[in-house]
Amino acid sequence: MLDTHVVLIAPGLKTWELSESKERTYRKELIYVGDFVKDTLKFSVDEDLLHHWVSTFNEMKDNGIDVPVPVEHTQDPEKRRGTLLGLSVARNDKGVPALFGDIQFKDETAASLATTAQTSIYVPPEFQDGKGRKYKRPIQHVALTDYPVVPGLKEFQVIAASFQERENEVSLKTLIGKLGLKIPEGKEDDDAMLETLIVNEWKVLKSKTPKPEDKKPEDKKPEDKKPAIAAGLISMAKENRRMKLDKLVQDGHITPAVCSKLGEQYCNNERVSLSLSSDSSDGFDEMIEALKENDPLVLAEKTGPQDIMSLSNYRNDKDNNPLLKDAEKRAAEAK
Numbered sequence: 001m002l003d004t005h006v007v008l009i010a011p012g013l014k015t016w017e018l019s020e021s022k023e024r025t026y027r028k029e030l031i032y033v034g035d036f037v038k039d040t041l042k043f044s045v046d047e048d049l050l051h052h053w054v055s056t057f058n059e060m061k062d063n064g065i066d067v068p069v070p071v072e073h074t075q076d077p078e079k080r081r082g083t084l085l086g087l088s089v090a091r092n093d094k095g096v097p098a099l100f101g102d103i104q105f106k107d108e109t110a111a112s113l114a115t116t117a118q119t120s121i122y123v124p125p126e127f128q129d130g131k132g133r134k135y136k137r138p139i140q141h142v143a144l145t146d147y148p149v150v151p152g153l154k155e156f157q158v159i160a161a162s163f164q165e166r167e168n169e170v171s172l173k174t175l176i177g178k179l180g181l182k183i184p185e186g187k188e189d190d191d192a193m194l195e196t197l198i199v200n201e202w203k204v205l206k207s208k209t210p211k212p213e214d215k216k217p218e219d220k221k222p223e224d225k226k227p228a229i230a231a232g233l234i235s236m237a238k239e240n241r242r243m244k245l246d247k248l249v250q251d252g253h254i255t256p257a258v259c260s261k262l263g264e265q266y267c268n269n270e271r272v273s274l275s276l277s278s279d280s281s282d283g284f285d286e287m288i289e290a291l292k293e294n295d296p297l298v299l300a301e302k303t304g305p306q307d308i309m310s311l312s313n314y315r316n317d318k319d320n321n322p323l324l325k326d327a328e329k330r331a332a333e334a335k
Contacts, residue, residue: 006176023084023174024111025104029154030121030142032098038149047089047097049137051256052100053123054087054246056138069103071113081110084142088242089260092154097260101142102159116157117144159235193285237272244288252296263288 035044057067069082082105090099101119105111120143127135176183176194179201187193245262248254254262265271266284275282 024082024106024108025102025159026111026114026156027159028101028103028142028156029092030087030101030139032092032094032096032100033155034096034150036150047260048256050089050097050099051140051246052137052251054089055250056135057084057087058243058246058250060129060135060138063129063131063133066144067139067141068185069105069142069144071144072157073120073141073145075141080106080111082106083141086239086244088239089140089256090263103142103156113144116146116156118146118148118153119143120145120148120150218300219290233276234269234272235274236268238267241267241272241284248288248291251292253291253294 031045031050032049033045033050035042037043060067066075067084068080069084070076070079071081072079082103085102085104087102088100089097090100105114122140122141122143123137123139125137127138127140131136175199179198181197181201183197184193242263245254245259245267249256249259266282266287271282275284
């Protein structure tokens with residue numbers, strides 16, 4: 001357990017802090033690319049579907065819709081044991097694209113299930129919220145079960161620094177005020193601008209710190225060579241980058257395949273650690289801005305809950321496949 005109290009501020013989000021209670025947030029592999037069988041029904045999952053689930057989850061979350069984690073497949077609130085905080089796509093231990101979920105258990109008793117239970121996602125064909133917004137093939141809940149349909153899923157892995165949401169006592173503007181910085185007129189609510197001001201000030205302060213080569217030889221120590229980066233900060237930065245890439249897919253600027261490749265290159269521990277410890281940018285934010293200039297394409301339907309039969313039809317649904325429609329349109333225009 002960490003014996004320090006670290007506060008991290010993420011632009012556009014509430015303040016998150018390292019939890020002082022026992023760890024109750026875990027990362028869990030939920031499903032991976034492949035062909036599966038449920039009783040007599042066969043269904044397939046591809047990487048496009050994994051990214052579809054991520055974008056739909058983010059849309060539901062933005063609209064204030066929770067994805068609960070109950071015991072077995074049920075809508076009974078008494079059986080709820082936690083909440084799905086986020087989804088991401090990455091390669092599993094076997095090198096196969098997989099969907100990972102961050103799950104926060106409601107108490108220590110519920111968290112004890114992480115040592116014994118497996119998981120199973122529930123995906124209905126469509127879900128409509130209280131304001132009439134429809135979501136096609138979303139993940140509506142993640143069940144804790146001893147009988148998962150998908151075999152060989154990786155066990156629950158405790159997240160090194162469990163994040164706990166609290167009221168935003170230290171906002172970006174408050175922190176900037178304490179640093180004595182001036183916010184440009186009209187930019188008071190621009191989180192990206194406020195973050196830039198804080199980062200630049202940190203770099204200035206860092207530049208004033210004596211470098212190892214400026215010290216006398218006898219003062220040099222091995223730990224002076226490389227500044228330590230908190231594991232929680234690296235995790236938050238990686239998640240922030242994945243969210244930006246997923247947003248590009250959701251808005252139709254890049255394909256899920258491109259998103260996966262960029263995630264491998266820019267969202268690994270080594271790349272993020274280097275970016276955080278370096279005085280210069282690794283080009284990620286510049287790349288994101290450049291990709292936003294791509295002409296938007298409808299790369300995937302916005303979806304709601306989905307059943308297993310819908311999963312089996314997703315890959316072969318030519319009439320509703322936006323990628324095929326776009327390719328046919330371009331071919332027709334080229335004639």
